[in-house]
Amino acid sequence: MRRLKNAQMQTLALDASSTTPLHQQLFLGLRQAILEGRLTPNTRLPSSRSLAADLTVSRNTILSAYDQLTAEGYITSRIGAGSYVSGDLPDDLLQRKGTGAVPRLAKREIYISKMAASLMGSPVPRQYRGLPFSPGLPALDEFPFEDWARLLARHWRRPKREFLVDNPVGGSQVLREAIAAHLGQTRAVRCTADQVIILSGSQQAIHLVVRAFAEPGDSIWMEEPGYPGVRDAIIAASATPVSVPVDEEGFSLAQAKILAPQARLACISPSHQYPLGQTMSLARRLDLLQWAKEEGRFILEDDYDSEYRYVGRPLSSLQGLDEDNRVLYVGTMSKVMFSGLRVGYMVVPNDLVDVFLALRRNIDSHSPSVPEAALADFITEGYLSAHIRRMRLLYEKRQSCLVKLLGEKLGDILTINTQESGMHIVAFLPPAIPDSAVESAAIASGMLIRALSGFYNSPTDQNGLILGFAGTAEKEMPQLVDKLAHIIRNLSK
Amino acid sequence: MRRLKNAQMQTLALDASSTTPLHQQLFLGLRQAILEGRLTPNTRLPSSRSLAADLTVSRNTILSAYDQLTAEGYITSRIGAGSYVSGDLPDDLLQRKGTGAVPRLAKREIYISKMAASLMGSPVPRQYRGLPFSPGLPALDEFPFEDWARLLARHWRRPKREFLVDNPVGGSQVLREAIAAHLGQTRAVRCTADQVIILSGSQQAIHLVVRAFAEPGDSIWMEEPGYPGVRDAIIAASATPVSVPVDEEGFSLAQAKILAPQARLACISPSHQYPLGQTMSLARRLDLLQWAKEEGRFILEDDYDSEYRYVGRPLSSLQGLDEDNRVLYVGTMSKVMFSGLRVGYMVVPNDLVDVFLALRRNIDSHSPSVPEAALADFITEGYLSAHIRRMRLLYEKRQSCLVKLLGEKLGDILTINTQESGMHIVAFLPPAIPDSAVESAAIASGMLIRALSGFYNSPTDQNGLILGFAGTAEKEMPQLVDKLAHIIRNLSK
Numbered sequence A, B: 001m002r003r004l005k006n007a008q009m010q011t012l013a014l015d016a017s018s019t020t021p022l023h024q025q026l027f028l029g030l031r032q033a034i035l036e037g038r039l040t041p042n043t044r045l046p047s048s049r050s051l052a053a054d055l056t057v058s059r060n061t062i063l064s065a066y067d068q069l070t071a072e073g074y075i076t077s078r079i080g081a082g083s084y085v086s087g088d089l090p091d092d093l094l095q096r097k098g099t100g101a102v103p104r105l106a107k108r109e110i111y112i113s114k115m116a117a118s119l120m121g122s123p124v125p126r127q128y129r130g131l132p133f134s135p136g137l138p139a140l141d142e143f144p145f146e147d148w149a150r151l152l153a154r155h156w157r158r159p160k161r162e163f164l165v166d167n168p169v170g171g172s173q174v175l176r177e178a179i180a181a182h183l184g185q186t187r188a189v190r191c192t193a194d195q196v197i198i199l200s201g202s203q204q205a206i207h208l209v210v211r212a213f214a215e216p217g218d219s220i221w222m223e224e225p226g227y228p229g230v231r232d233a234i235i236a237a238s239a240t241p242v243s244v245p246v247d248e249e250g251f252s253l254a255q256a257k258i259l260a261p262q263a264r265l266a267c268i269s270p271s272h273q274y275p276l277g278q279t280m281s282l283a284r285r286l287d288l289l290q291w292a293k294e295e296g297r298f299i300l301e302d303d304y305d306s307e308y309r310y311v312g313r314p315l316s317s318l319q320g321l322d323e324d325n326r327v328l329y330v331g332t333m334s335k336v337m338f339s340g341l342r343v344g345y346m347v348v349p350n351d352l353v354d355v356f357l358a359l360r361r362n363i364d365s366h367s368p369s370v371p372e373a374a375l376a377d378f379i380t381e382g383y384l385s386a387h388i389r390r391m392r393l394l395y396e397k398r399q400s401c402l403v404k405l406l407g408e409k410l411g412d413i414l415t416i417n418t419q420e421s422g423m424h425i426v427a428f429l430p431p432a433i434p435d436s437a438v439e440s441a442a443i444a445s446g447m448l449i450r451a452l453s454g455f456y457n458s459p460t461d462q463n464g465l466i467l468g469f470a471g472t473a474e475k476e477m478p479q480l481v482d483k484l485a486h487i488i489r490n491l492s493k
Helices: A006-012 A022-035 A048-055 A059-071 A091-095 A114-120 A145-157 A173-187 A202-213 A228-236 A253-259 A282-295 A350-363 A369-380 A383-410 A435-444 A474-491 B006-012 B022-035 B048-055 B059-071 B091-095 B114-120 B145-157 B173-187 B202-213 B228-236 B253-259 B282-295 B350-363 B369-380 B383-410 B435-444 B474-491
Strands: A075-078 A082-085 A196-199 A219-224 A240-245 A265-268 A298-302 A327-332 A344-347 A415-417 A424-428 A464-468 B075-078 B082-085 B196-199 B219-224 B240-245 B265-268 B298-302 B327-332 B344-347 B415-417 B424-428 B464-468
Touching: A006 A022, A022 A059, A048 A059, A059 A075, A059 A082, A114 A228, A114 B202, A114 B350, A145 A369, A145 A383, A145 B145, A173 A196, A173 A327, A173 A344, A173 A369, A173 A383, A196 A202, A196 A350, A202 A228, A202 A265, A202 A298, A202 A327, A202 A344, A202 A350, A202 B114, A202 B350, A219 A228, A228 A240, A228 B350, A240 A253, A253 A282, A265 A282, A282 A298, A350 B114, A350 B202, A350 B228, A369 A383, A383 A415, A383 A424, A383 A474, A435 A464, A435 A474, B006 B022, B022 B059, B048 B059, B059 B075, B059 B082, B114 B228, B145 B369, B145 B383, B173 B196, B173 B327, B173 B344, B173 B369, B173 B383, B196 B202, B196 B350, B202 B228, B202 B265, B202 B298, B202 B327, B202 B344, B202 B350, B219 B228, B228 B240, B240 B253, B253 B282, B265 B282, B282 B298, B369 B383, B383 B415, B383 B424, B383 B474, B435 B464, B435 B474
Parallel strands: A219 A240, A219 A265, A265 A298, A298 A327, B219 B240, B219 B265, B265 B298, B298 B327
Antiparallel strands: A075 A082, A196 A344, A327 A344, A415 A424, A424 A464, B075 B082, B196 B344, B327 B344, B415 B424, B424 B464
16 A cells, blocks of 8 residues: 655646636546556545645545545545555556546547438538528517517516426417417418427427328328428438429429329428429419328428418418328427527327327427417507518518519529519529539628529529528618629629 | 298307307308208298298398308309309218217227327326425515516517517527527536527427437437436437436446447436436446537436525536537426427537427427516526526525435335435435335325336336425425325225
């Protein structure tokens, strides 16, 4: 048994200016010395009193570190005989320890699951923090944050106990009721509150729907072009995305059946095709509902921005036409409020509620309940519909302004597809000017203009730009369109 | 072509007292009549003027409904000739429509995925809204909600644009930094902010870790007894949970290898075994880390409540001992704050950050950013550690009080396992009194006392009660323990 010289402990190098407390520095230093074998089993440690004097720290600092080492099994204390490095540490392990600094690794050869590996193939979307022209970006400056903060504070100051623990998996009852009523009035969705499941966003809903029905290898229809999050969810379920080209009537069952007769699920955006903007025709809607009924299949209706329609009222949902409980309706507050809120929802048939609650619980126990109570107030007290009405007028003006400017500056090059609804327009480019080149140059100039071709899974001749207008102020548009014109004319030289 | 008699429209039965606007009632009524074939293709509708007079509503109401029907393809308007039911609706479809009310279904024969079906086997946990003795329930009344509401309001009144859209998938940078620093100081976790991924809770973390590594059929070690959420996550990944009995040193690698030599992942709670409360011994920790390094496998460390240690300081994490980047560290704010907050986090090795971000993005784009900014303030401005310090003292008193009362009232029956840390105790029962019977009777009396046997996957002789003490006030305990004594003595008769 060796007695440790206090001098050896000086290498511990405590740093009084660090944010790490001294006792923890000492604990970590001694632990490292033990694990690396610099302090070998059964070595006697200095007494707390003498070590404190040597290190010029208080004796409590030493005692605290020794206590921690004892509690975690690195040292043992024998009454009257001092503290010793534990004798029953696995000898062979101690020699193998490294230097203490965990290396920042280059990529190792790591086995990750095939599913995880498949996701790594998708490009990680960069985040643009709401650049001008971002599709789906609402007018953040126009949101009534004072009202929202007040509603939240009302619930947070004296939260009801029921909102603090054990929110139901499907969301707070008050919010489910508010959303059921709102959807009934604005989207002709037919449901009770029990059928509404509150989620963190529409991506979570899409994920759950795919997982509920798809076996590995199953074909699932999605739109071409379409929302990339749908493809990712299908791939993550080890199923096969089948891209069905849309035409002016939207998604076509006949076309879909040719490509994959036995699809398990159809994922569509019937009210406002994403990103092209068509409305699925009534005949096509009825056809698809009939298919689902006859084949016992289901339809995911992604109704991401139908609140904003500038000609007449919003179109009715597919869900409201469904007489056989075949539609999983998905919506989000990201467009009518803002995406940082993280509230989406789905409406599912009665007899599938339990399935979706079980699936949801598995990935995320429940959602935050106090904000849900505030959101229920925001809906039932009329703030939401007032905000939507204001934004509908504003966005209509913004669209007109953008279309006019594009016509003036780029009318000879772009073919603009004005939309009766939504938050973005599509401007088609001639073949000589690749949309991906415009996208890159626009991002470099601080504008998020998406290339239409990027929404296709297969190679495509489609060549156009997606320009979000909702979140971009009219007064900024002339300068931005000038920049865009400059980019496009440069590329067309 | 037939001209519709206005009288036929009287069946529309508009209800002026309904919350559904009149134009929408009219739209829905006409749509239903068309879909059911009561209004056949090419039928001429009454003029808006005459129908308004007949229904005694404003002409705008009629025009609004007709516009909507036109927009959705149910009717066509010919200038100067009035409105007609659309001629190009699929004839055969129309006859098949039902009565309009979607039936509330009994369970249908529905194909759901095998994965979804497997989850339906797990009992859906009932929700108890924080009943006395709930394990993991914190002292909600003691939380500084005024401070929390103020921090939130600070950010909500004038939210930064970056907090409203496009929060990073891994969470706000400010919160990742705050948590990295907090974990370094309190749990000896070694990480940078980039390694921290903010999630909606520890269940989401467990789900992601399992999905990252498990192929269908892979064995995954979990503790027996253990946290049911781990088993559910393993089953949902179509992998096989292998329950490894823990002993007084916690999880045993030797035992695990006997049960399943080729496990892909080990899911453990080394600091405070759930629910029994042991600390995993240092030798076992080092053994398991060595296994992970040699076999290229990973360890999920669930560190759910280690902040509350009543003897000395919290024990160091396994993650901080790991020299080979093999530990996925999982923590939650549910215990130190409250579960309704919905914030958990994981700390992953540098070279796995991208994998976990891709997996997370697939199930949930990102988390709500303004509350994250407020939580970062709550941590960095010292509110969290002050609250933890206060609660540590309070919970220690509550534990002592509960143990004393149980000893007085039930000392002849229960064997109480006092804990040096955590938020619950385990009280063992004699074999003659089944814990599940006590659980049921306690719930019926308004107390959530969990049966220990319920945390086992295999049949077990273990027979005991899990009693959470943190969320139950001392002054309520005598009466509650009396109730429990009554239940237990009744069952032992």
